[in-house]
Amino acid sequence: MIDKLEMFIALARERHFGRAAEACGVTQPTLSAGIKQLEEQLGVMLVWRGSRYGGLTPEGARVLERARTIVADTRALREEMRAVKAGLSGDLRIAAIPTALAAVSVLTEPLAARHPKIRVTVLSRTSAEILQMLDDLQIDAGLTYLDNEPLGRVTALPLYAEHYNLLVRADDPLAARGALTWAEAAGLPLCLLTPDMQNRRIVDRHMAEAGATAEPRLESNSIITLIAHVQSGGWATILPRRSAAPFLDGGGLVALPLTAPEAEHQVGLVVPHREPHTPVLNALIDAARRAAFR
Template identity: 40%
Template structure:
């Protein structure tokens, strides 16, 4: 069985469209279709539901999916292991990071590049649940995410730092308390991340501990969007203090710390807990163990 045929199958499952899958594999659509038909012939089972276009996987396709993912991942790791026996690590490192961690990813990526200069790094902004799912599906090599709230399963982790929350508003906009408490958030006009984002779920849980609920006027999936909204002066938001480095010099922004909590949010690197571990995952863990983030990041 050719690994390339399995790659065609996985690309079609991921893209859910023959044309896009073919483009992702850098082949023509007829070549991809013929390759998947060959794979089906070798296995003696239909893997794809076809109705003039892609319509999902058959039960047999679903059954082989995790094995197909392992085959391709193992083949890639095999090549990396052979290549690093007498030379530097090469290839592409796929790194997923939650939006809350994005300011720290610049430091992390630079440290990875210093450790393995010939690696290409593909950084993707994902939710914590997407990171956990994509690690399990061999679609990521490592992730940067929360370690304690909804702890990731089947993962090895290295803590990087802890975060504190800050209230961000426009200086010439709405009035906010000088020293806000967590219950105060329930009475403020807010724009926040949506509930699919773990930072928002952590925030909701903290306010719920006081018997209150947050009802934001606007929700978004990025802090850039939240900043663009609050700059208009009518709403405020809650962000991690790691974003202070990116907010420096914004004269319109007012940053107000929220109280410390007994359980600070730890953010760190995770990789799948598998043996043998891929050279890419080993590299990320090695970098994470030695990485010391500067202020305002606080050690985990």
């Protein structure tokens, strides 16, 4: 039944029989037959059908929650038995908000040193995508904001606080300033992250608190793109100090703290609010508790 539950979870996530089949590595007829067999075993209809996927029935929505728990518990049991037999090994999937990507190595470096058989995949995703991917069992953990928007049913471990800076070129006249207000920053030729990023919503909120509105001339979901524009001259961007740090030494950029208000937001590790966790995920949680973020 586990393979059928995994097909059902994939269908609920993809909302399309073809894409769900591809995600599961089976043909569409095989997936359709598996869902039908699951319905027969449970005695209820799980999916509204027509010419295409029509959504989950009320019974299907209830089964989905139980299916996620059953599949997660089964995966944890398999990994636990594998660890007993061959030592700690396996895949660890982490998704991080773009502004936290520079911090991931603080977790993965000691983890890899202690457990060299663990393979890590790191993805860049929005905060909303991270929470959905945790629900859908697509990732094991996420790095995201903890105190700005609702997290839902997850276990959170605070890691560090973000502090916001305006980035300009070292030869920009503003570079001599010790700090800048949010209101002053609003009047500059800004390039910022896109509105689907929680960091951007944080920036917009603190601009509003300062009585200003951010009107960026360029938006991107890539920090590298923002940095490249600032380095080219004539642009400024707003990023957390930790995100900007790799580009400051030798990058020809200067980071100016933003004041009025002096804002900070907590970033941390989020994992599913269910136990037992897999041995690999427990190793990541242990690394997070040991990590020294500065």
